[in-house]
Amino acid sequence: xxxxMDEMDMRRALLRLSHEIxxxxxxxxxxxxxxxxxxxxxxARRISKLIEEIAGGKVPTGSLDITLYRDDLTRIAYQxxxxxxxxxxxxxxxxxxxxxDVLYTGRTIRAAIDALLDFGRPQKIELAVLVxxxxxxxxxxxxxVGKNIPTSSEEMVEVRVKELDGxxxxxxxKRK
Amino acid sequence: MDFKRKDLLGLEDxxxxxxxxxxxxxxxxxxxxxxxxxxxxxxRGKTIVNLFFEASTRTRMSFELAEKRLSADVLNFSASxxxxxxxxxxxxxxxxxxxxxxxxxxxxxxxxxxxHLLAGKLPVSIINAGDGAHEHPTQALLDLYTIREKKGHxxxxxxxxVGDIAHSRVARSNIWGLNKLGAEVRVCGxxxxxxxxxENMGVKVFYSIERALRGVDIIMMLRIQRERxxxxxxxxLSEYREFFSLTEERISLAKxxxxxxxxxxxxxxxxxxxxxxxxxxxxxLNQVTNGxxxxxxxxxxxxxxx
Numbered sequence: 001x002x003x004x005m006d007e008m009d010m011r012r013a014l015l016r017l018s019h020e021i022x023x024x025x026x027x028x029x030x031x032x033x034x035x036x037x038x039x040x041x042x043x044a045r046r047i048s049k050l051i052e053e054i055a056g057g058k059v060p061t062g063s064l065d066i067t068l069y070r071d072d073l074t075r076i077a078y079q080x081x082x083x084x085x086x087x088x089x090x091x092x093x094x095x096x097x098x099x100x101d102v103l104y105t106g107r108t109i110r111a112a113i114d115a116l117l118d119f120g121r122p123q124k125i126e127l128a129v130l131v132x133x134x135x136x137x138x139x140x141x142x143x144x145v146g147k148n149i150p151t152s153s154e155e156m157v158e159v160r161v162k163e164l165d166g167x168x169x170x171x172x173x174k175r176k
Numbered sequence: 177m178d179f180k181r182k183d184l185l186g187l188e189d190x191x192x193x194x195x196x197x198x199x200x201x202x203x204x205x206x207x208x209x210x211x212x213x214x215x216x217x218x219x220r221g222k223t224i225v226n227l228f229f230e231a232s233t234r235t236r237m238s239f240e241l242a243e244k245r246l247s248a249d250v251l252n253f254s255a256s257x258x259x260x261x262x263x264x265x266x267x268x269x270x271x272x273x274x275x276x277x278x279x280x281x282x283x284x285x286x287x288x289x290x291x292h293l294l295a296g297k298l299p300v301s302i303i304n305a306g307d308g309a310h311e312h313p314t315q316a317l318l319d320l321y322t323i324r325e326k327k328g329h330x331x332x333x334x335x336x337x338v339g340d341i342a343h344s345r346v347a348r349s350n351i352w353g354l355n356k357l358g359a360e361v362r363v364c365g366x367x368x369x370x371x372x373x374x375e376n377m378g379v380k381v382f383y384s385i386e387r388a389l390r391g392v393d394i395i396m397m398l399r400i401q402r403e404r405x406x407x408x409x410x411x412x413l414s415e416y417r418e419f420f421s422l423t424e425e426r427i428s429l430a431k432x433x434x435x436x437x438x439x440x441x442x443x444x445x446x447x448x449x450x451x452x453x454x455x456x457x458x459x460x461l462n463q464v465t466n467g468x469x470x471x472x473x474x475x476x477x478x479x480x481x482x
Contacts, residue, residue, distance in 0.1 A: 065204065068216040068246075068476075079178050079481045082204040082473075118213040 005170035013146030018050035069111035106140035186311035242471035316349030331358035339398030364388035
């Protein structure tokens with residue numbers, strides 16, 4: 001087990017990422033963040049706060065559960081818990097930034113895009129992740145990346161956030 | 177926890193944890209019903225057969241909608257138009273449909289235990305949509321969901337179920353579910369419509385609606401089944417109305433914020449005056465909407481895995 005990021009690293013990465021979002025989206029009025037369950041939601045809330053500090057103006061934040069859009073429901077033996085989706089604003093013509101903790105195969109993001117399009121027609125969808133660990137299985141890339149971490153498929157990247165885990169850190173674990 | 181069952185046959189054999197898992201899962205599906213596109217791809221490629229041997233409008237429509245909202249393919253079968261009239265048995269009918277490669281049966285049947293028979297013989301999921309006077313689990317689960325939505329909890333809630341308890345599968349399933357989640361259940365009706373030894377299910381029996389309603393949070397009215405009128409169980413409908421109709425005066429005996437439920441179809445002017453059915457306290461239409469979400473949750477828990 002190796003620690004890839006500590007609390008300070010995460011804070012810096014999210015701050016830089018938030019600056020990049022503001023730089024690319026000068027007018028934050030039309031912007032909205034949607035975090036993907038579960039840790040993406042905590043990260044989206046933090047990014048929203050940081051953007052507010054940098055650019056002023058609140059950026060609405062929602063949450064998305066992608067379970068019902070998974071492409072492997074008929075293949076997995078366990079049953080994923082369906083959690084609440086809460087998109088408290090109209091997505092039509094908004095610039096939406098999806099937020100997740102780790103970008104890996106890209107299948108979660110595919111599901112999230114499909115889910116999001118059932119809520120309306122955003123002007124644009126972008127993707128922000130804390131960690132990009134490679135090994136894509138679909139043609140998907142992130143627009144904003146906290147840290148690129150080359151990994152092998154035997155490894156797991158675990159992001160912990162204060163809101164859910166009591167501490168901020170990113171760990172590299174061996175798959176059992 | 178995981179929901180490991182193949183079938184949903186009744187609330188009698190569900191644990192409190194399983195019931196709560198269904199209710200929690202339904203909450204997520206409730207949100208889907210408020211979206212502009214009320215459909216998710218979860219059960220793509222699954223085929224579900226609605227096998228109805230008894231008249232039903234709302235349960236069948238609710239199931240069909242739940243199945244379609246989950247992107248499953250739906251086959252509807254009703255007894256009057258089927259080979260059943262040519263003498264085929266239930267099991268043969270089901271086996272023949274199964275040979276069409278389907279994944280789930282939703283069964284309504286006048287014989288108690290019919291879904292249990294199919295569940296034991298067939299390798300696919302069976303959902304009981306009402307078997308005789310035995311159980312109607314999805315109705316009870318949507319009732320539990322609605323009570324929890326409105327009152328915030330089920331534990332400690334006082335509820336009176338009023339009407340034809342003897343012939344009501346809705347009452348039976350609700351009694352199981354409410355008791356498992358810690359509610360206090362009263363049943364009330366004329367003695368001819370209260371089954372003997374119902375106390376053994378953990379309920380208090382009342383023959384006076386005035387006494388039954390005192391201090392309750394929820395009043396659940398059951399339909400007086402007019403079909404049963406000629407069995408001599410009631411002197412007359414007007415006498416039943418006189419003694420058991422949910423008048424505003426009687427409602428005033430319940431808690432100030434008491435709510436009124438009814439599984440439908442409502443006999444306006446008999447068990448419930450029209451004005452009461454349409455009043456602020458009535459959550460009858462909430463029950464109908466929540467029914468779709470609860471059935472989606474059950475379908476997902478039974479079919480949404482390998």
